[in-house]
Amino acid sequence: QKEVEQDPGPLSVPEGAIVSLNCTYSNSAFQYFMWYRQYSRKGPELLMYTYSSGNKEDGRFTAQVDKSSKYISLFIRDSQPSDSATYLCAIVDMDSNYQLIWGAGTKLIIKP
Amino acid sequence: EPEVTQTPSHQVTQMGQEVILRCVPISNHLYFYWYRQILGQKVEFLVSFYNNEISEKSEIFDDQFSVERPDGSNFTLKIRSTKLEDSAMYFCASSQTDSNQPQHFGDGTRLSIL
Numbered sequence A: 001q002k003e004v005e006q007d008p009g010p011l012s013v014p015e016g017a018i019v020s021l022n023c024t025y026s027n028s029a030f031q032y033f034m035w036y037r038q039y040s041r042k043g044p045e046l047l048m049y050t051y052s053s054g055n056k057e058d059g060r061f062t063a064q065v066d067k068s069s070k071y072i073s074l075f076i077r078d079s080q081p082s083d084s085a086t087y088l089c090a091i092v093d094m095d096s097n098y099q100l101i102w103g104a105g106t107k108l109i110i111k112p
Numbered sequence B: 001e002p003e004v005t006q007t008p009s010h011q012v013t014q015m016g017q018e019v020i021l022r023c024v025p026i027s028n029h030l031y032f033y034w035y036r037q038i039l040g041q042k043v044e045f046l047v048s049f050y051n052n053e054i055s056e057k058s059e060i061f062d063d064q065f066s067v068e069r070p071d072g073s074n075f076t077l078k079i080r081s082t083k084l085e086d087s088a089m090y091f092c093a094s095s096q097t098d099s100n101q102p103q104h105f106g107d108g109t110r111l112s113i114l
Helices: none
Strands: A004-006 A011-014 A019-025 A033-038 A045-050 A054-058 A061-066 A071-076 A085-093 A099-102 A106-111 B005-007 B010-013 B019-024 B031-037 B043-050 B053-057 B065-068 B075-079 B088-095 B109-113
Touching: A004 A085, A011 A019, A019 A085, A019 A106, A033 A061, A033 A071, A045 A054, A045 A061, A045 A071, A071 A085, A099 B031, A099 B043, B005 B088, B010 B019, B019 B031, B019 B088, B019 B109, B043 B065, B043 B075, B075 B088
Parallel strands: A011 A106, B010 B109
Antiparallel strands: A004 A019, A019 A071, A033 A045, A033 A085, A054 A061, A061 A071, A085 A099, A085 A106, B005 B019, B019 B075, B031 B043, B031 B088, B043 B053, B065 B075, B088 B109
16 A cells, blocks of 8 residues: 555744654655645645655755655754745655655644 | 746636646656645646656546647646536646656646536
C-alpha cells in the first residue's frame, strides 16, 4: 500500500518560532521526497527536494529524511506571517512513472 | 522565472457538458501531468504524458477523460459528459525529465459542475 500520512493541523505558532512539519510513509522503496507550499487559491510551489537520508538546508528551511523510520520533516526557522500556508509533502513513486503521492497537507498559521 | 500557466482560473459548467482545461507547461520541459484536488481532500494524480502519449494514468482517469498536446506549447485535459463529482481544482504540472526532476505546478483551474 502506498500511503503518505500528514497531520492536517491547523498548526498555529507565534512569529519567530521554529516550526516542525512531518510526514510518514509506508513504502520503503520511496526515494525522492518533496515539500510544497500552497497559498490559498494558488498551485503547489516547490520548496525543498531531497533524495537521501539526512538534512538539506535552504535559507530558513531544512528538510530532513529518515528512511529507516520512513519519516520526513520540514523545519522552518524564524517563522514569518508570510509563511502561513498549507505545506504538503509529496513522494515520487518510481514504480508508477514518477507520479507524486501526496500527504493531506498541514495548514500552518504564524501569528504576528 | 518560467512558470506553468493554466486557463481558465475558474470554469462553471452544467452537468453533462464537456470541458477543456488548458495548460502551458514550462517551455523546455518534456513530462506533463494532471492532478486534481477535491475540496478538503488530498491532491490526486490523474495522468502523466510524455512523447505525445500517456505514460501512466490512475483509476480516476477513466474513459471520460482525455489529454492532448495539440501543438508545441499547450497541454489539455478534456472531460466529456461532466458529473457533479468532477468539481475540483485541477492542477497541471511539468518536469524537465522524469525520475528525479521536481514537478512544477500551475495555479490550477477551479471546475464547478452545476
